[in-house]
Amino acid sequence: MLTSRPRGTEDILPEEVGRWYLLENTAREVSRLYGYREIRTPIFEHTELFNRGVGDTSDIVEKEMYTFIDRGGRSLTLRPEGTAPVVRAFVEHSLEARGLPVKLFYLGPMFRYGRPQAGRLRQFHQFGVEAFGSRDPALDAEVIALAMDFYARLGLKDLELHLNSVGCPDCRPAHREKLKAYLRPRLDDLCPTCQGRFERNPLRIFDCKSPACREIVRGAPTVAASLCPDCAGHFDRVQEYLKALGIDFILDEHLVRGLDYYTRTAFEVMVKGIGAQSSIGGGGRYDGLVAALGGKQVPGIGFGLGLERVLLALETQGRELPPEGGVDVLVVTAGTGVDLAAFRLLAGLRAAGIRADKDYLERSLKGQMKYANRYPARMAVILGEEELARGRVSVRRLDTGSQEEVPLAGVVDYCRKMKESGC
């Protein structure tokens, strides 16, 4: 092969595109149902946006970004996630001036450099929402409910919603110190990466999967225990709202999201059976991010979910996904001197909203019928030399094999009726 697609990317082929329509349509539908409007931001941004927005200590920024210098000498980066760009657009266009809250959703490709594996690509697609301008815990619950609704509409089952609060700038430092005090005497027993995290971002040690770290972390002071009264109250209210909607969740004090901007509510949705990467979505509150990116003090909350992983989960759960392709009518010719009439009929069918096609490889009548069968087409309209001279054509149903001769002038209507009656 002279050239192939770049590592960790995928072509979505025609037979797979139907399931993408389903995902995208469901995402748009459910978003609008909840009052969210679509925003489309560039695929690349100034690198600085992600350095400041996602966080210098995050793995995404440290080693997973597609960063390049353009011909004007600017450092640009293919977006690795959706929140920072949306916040940037929010600030840049002063969207708060339109009246708060501002509720937005996005859909599109993201890029992260890493070794591909099950459920992990270098270019992948995310659906996400961001809501700006309210600290109301009901909004936290709404965002979570929207995500869960999206999964439910697609028919996904056996999901686990993990929920935590990571506190705010008021209570986090205190917890951080308590945690460090607890960890310090045990520092030597932590894995090498976590020893590095100890100073920079000790919360992340909760996330570590190494058995040694897990064991140490088990007895560590939890965030929940050191939340300030405001954060604790907020967290309680979020839980009440979720319960009111009948949404089950698992309190998970070890849940610490990898992006640095989260405050208070953090959540993640897990599903089994799609490989080692079991997270199919997550998000949280980021009350300081808009200000950190140069905007006003506007709170925010959102989620992002990976469409490829959703697809993987749907497949392992045996959910039937819609096929794509096929045509209502294949226009078939027999004999000579009928090509122009056939071509006109094809245009007429299409103008009437009937999906139609014809053979372009000069196949024999038999070959055209085989083509119709394989296409697949529901009907074949056959223009034969003799009938056409009498102004008539034949319409054959491919499923039953029944065939009827109808006037050429009425064949478009005939096909439309057949289609409407479910042929």
Added chain:
RNA sequence: GUGGGUGUAGCUCAGUUGGUUAGAGCACCAGGUUGUGGCCCUGGGGGUCGUGGGUUCGAGUCCCAUCUCCCACCCCA
């Protein structure tokens, strides 16, 4: 970035201790006599054996390098 596995027609795979023109099934195309699909029969097209080196009289088979894909770690969606 680390580790393990993998790579032969469009797809799924055979290919003996290195030995002539690399095979099968499916798919595709054409036929099976007058203008009709699905089944069956016959025939046909299609492969730089991932790529680049090397060993050898001779390499799909052995060696080295490299790339891809798969899986796991890391991290996350």
